[in-house]
Amino acid sequence: MARFAHLLVLVSFVLASGAAAAAAGGAHRRERSSARLHLERAAPGATMAERAADDRFRHAYINAKLAAASSSSARRRAAETSPAESSAFAMPLTSGAYTGTGQYFVRLRVGTPAQPFVLVADTGSDLTWVKCSSPSSSSSSPAASPPQRVFRPAGSKSWSPLPCDSDTCKSYVPFSLANCSSPPDPCSYDYRYKDNSSARGVVGLDSATVSLSGNDGTRKAKLQEVVLGCTTSYDGQSFKSSDGVLSLGNSNISFASRAASRFGGRFSYCLVDHLAPRNATSFLTFGNGDSSPGDDSSSRRTPLVLLEDARTRPFYFVSVDAVTVAGERLEILPDVWDFRKNGGAILDSGTSLTILATPAYDAVVKAISKQFAGVPRVNMDPFEYCYNWTGVSAEIPRMELRFAGAATLAPPGKSYVIDTAPGVKCIGVVEGAWPGVSVIGNILQQEHLWEFDLANRWLRFKQSRCAH
Numbered sequence: 014m015a016r017f018a019h020l021l022v023l024v025s026f027v028l029a030s031g032a033a034a035a036a037a038g039g040a041h042r043r044e045r046s047s048a049r050l051h052l053e054r055a056a057p058g059a060t061m062a063e064r065a066a067d068d069r070f071r072h073a074y075i076n077a078k079l080a081a082a083s084s085s086s087a088r089r090r091a092a093e094t095s096p097a098e099s100s101a102f103a104m105p106l107t108s109g110a111y112t113g114t115g116q117y118f119v120r121l122r123v124g125t126p127a128q129p130f131v132l133v134a135d136t137g138s139d140l141t142w143v144k145c146s147s148p149s150s151s152s153s154s155p156a157a158s159p160p161q162r163v164f165r166p167a168g169s170k171s172w173s174p175l176p177c178d179s180d181t182c183k184s185y186v187p188f189s190l191a192n193c194s195s196p197p198d199p200c201s202y203d204y205r206y207k208d209n210s211s212a213r214g215v216v217g218l219d220s221a222t223v224s225l226s227g228n229d230g231t232r233k234a235k236l237q238e239v240v241l242g243c244t245t246s247y248d249g250q251s252f253k254s255s256d257g258v259l260s261l262g263n264s265n266i267s268f269a270s271r272a273a274s275r276f277g278g279r280f281s282y283c284l285v286d287h288l289a290p291r292n293a294t295s296f297l298t299f300g301n302g303d304s305s306p307g308d309d310s311s312s313r314r315t316p317l318v319l320l321e322d323a324r325t326r327p328f329y330f331v332s333v334d335a336v337t338v339a340g341e342r343l344e345i346l347p348d349v350w351d352f353r354k355n356g357g358a359i360l361d362s363g364t365s366l367t368i369l370a371t372p373a374y375d376a377v378v379k380a381i382s383k384q385f386a387g388v389p390r391v392n393m394d395p396f397e398y399c400y401n402w403t404g405v406s407a408e409i410p411r412m413e414l415r416f417a418g419a420a421t422l423a424p425p426g427k428s429y430v431i432d433t434a435p436g437v438k439c440i441g442v443v444e445g446a447w448p449g450v451s452v453i454g455n456i457l458q459q460e461h462l463w464e465f466d467l468a469n470r471w472l473r474f475k476q477s478r479c480a481h
């Protein structure tokens with residue numbers, strides 16, 4: 014505990030452009046500074062059927078992880094009353110699905126000297142990790158595969174391995190191997206992903222270098238002692254196109270919490286339309302960006318439901334009060350939006366399509382499809398309601414999600430009645446099992462700036478074109 018709290022305040026700040034920038038600054042500059050990274054769509058051309066298949070893996074992972082967290086916190090409570098059991102609980106070995114279509118990549122440099130990596134930016138993840146050279150890969154035939162970016166801990170002056178008996182390893186590293194037979198052993202993990210991919214490695218601390226925004230990108234900040242997994246072996250399809258994962262989840266060890274502790278306690282992202290040209294940029298900002306929703310009267314805010322007892326970690330739950338379509342409030346069982354009743358809704362960067370638990374799904378598609386009664390239906394995977402929109406002048410009804418705190422999200426019609434093929438539009442939500450969590454996917458989030466104020470536990474959002 015004490016060790017990790019101590020790490021959080023150890024932040025160093027490197028100004029690449031030196032004295033001129035420092036002279037212009039002082040305390041004021043320090044407060045305003047933010048770091049901005051570009052987000053790239055992992056598979057811009059992916060079909061909706063491919064996205065839906067990946068979203069299903071991811072949804073299974075989210076539900077499994079929530080179930081595991083609540084049963085392990087129940088076990089922990091039980092263990093407090095019967096100490097004999099406390100050393101013996103096994104965490105399930107599952108983690109996020111990164112098959113790639115729904116995700117965004119981000120470039121980050123880690124280590125000293127800094128080495129660049131392409132990582133999946135993931136609000137559903139707590140451990141940041143990169144592929145590492147493994148003893149077996151160095152001896153395998155060099156002709157077998159193209160050169161890969163791998164992190165070499167031995168080549169980084171700032172790398173320090175985390176022992177398996179450290180508080181950080183025991184309390185926060187998800188799915189860490191319970192076996193710590195010799196305390197100086199490294200903290201290790203073994204993830205099994207829902208698509209049968211896996212990743213194994215050891216956890217350490219190292220630095221990460223980010224560019225500061227508001228300049229020409231030459232000023233850089235170095236975050237020290239970021240918790241970093243070094244994946245020494247992996248299998249499966251999940252990690253073909255990326256070098257690892259950048260964790261943006263609600264967790265003490267996530268990159269988001271580490272970077273937010275340096276940059277104003279918050280991070281934000283803005284996603285351009287999923288059909289926008291490839292060069293249109295989405296971005297991820299740590300700190301108060303120039304366009305921070307916090308500074309703007311047009312922004313809305315709702316509490317982030319972050320429970321103390323880890324049951325919601327690493328996900329970001331929000332409280333949905335109501336859904337309206339064409340001004341009518343839909344009749345939806347309130348339990349669907351209640352985390353404590355095995356429902357609840359999360360905002361997720363790594364899910365494409367919005368997944369609604371059956372009672373909400375039924376109400377939403379019924380209300381929207383009613384407005385399209387005269388439009389010819391067509392079949393198109395993965396959606397239930399698709400329409401031949403050729404020559405159709407039907408209007409897309411306004412759908413609103415009302416969050417606690419009178420914060421209303423009114424996404425553009427194209428975010429939930431989606432262009433699926435030339436001349437075809439579909440009601441772009443998919444059904445999730447009830448009971449189960451609902452997920453606000455990244456297509457419904459597009460063209461909004463979302464700010465996760467971790468210090469004050471607010472989610473703020475406002476419409477935006479995401480053009481800086």
Ligand SMILES: *[C@@H]1O[C@H](CO)[C@@H](O)[C@H](O)[C@H]1NC(C)=O
Nearest residue numbers: 014015017018021264265321
């Ligand atoms: C971990 O995070 C929780 C809040 O999410 C905080 O109360 C706690 O102090 C943190 N622990 C450490 C060791 O930083």
Ligand SMILES: *[C@@H]1O[C@H](CO)[C@@H](O)[C@H](O)[C@H]1NC(C)=O
Nearest residue numbers: 101190191192193194195198
């Ligand atoms: C723990 O690890 C040691 C050394 O790797 C091994 O000999 C032992 O069997 C393991 N114990 C368990 C319970 O897995």
Ligand SMILES: *[C@@H]1O[C@H](CO)[C@@H](O)[C@H](O)[C@H]1NC(C)=O
Nearest residue numbers: 070206207208209210249250
């Ligand atoms: C993963 O492996 C299990 C057992 O071998 C198999 O039943 C399942 O279909 C596999 N899943 C995928 C997505 O390949």
Ligand SMILES: *[C@@H]1O[C@H](CO)[C@@H](O)[C@H](O)[C@H]1NC(C)=O
Nearest residue numbers: 289290291292293294295480
């Ligand atoms: C993206 O590329 C197109 C041409 O391919 C160009 O017309 C457009 O200006 C570019 N947009 C940006 C934001 O660079």
Ligand SMILES: *[C@@H]1O[C@H](CO)[C@@H](O)[C@H](O)[C@H]1NC(C)=O
Nearest residue numbers: 391401402403404435436437
């Ligand atoms: C939509 O309808 C038009 C005729 O109005 C037809 O030519 C076209 O093939 C249809 N498209 C689909 C996808 O069914």
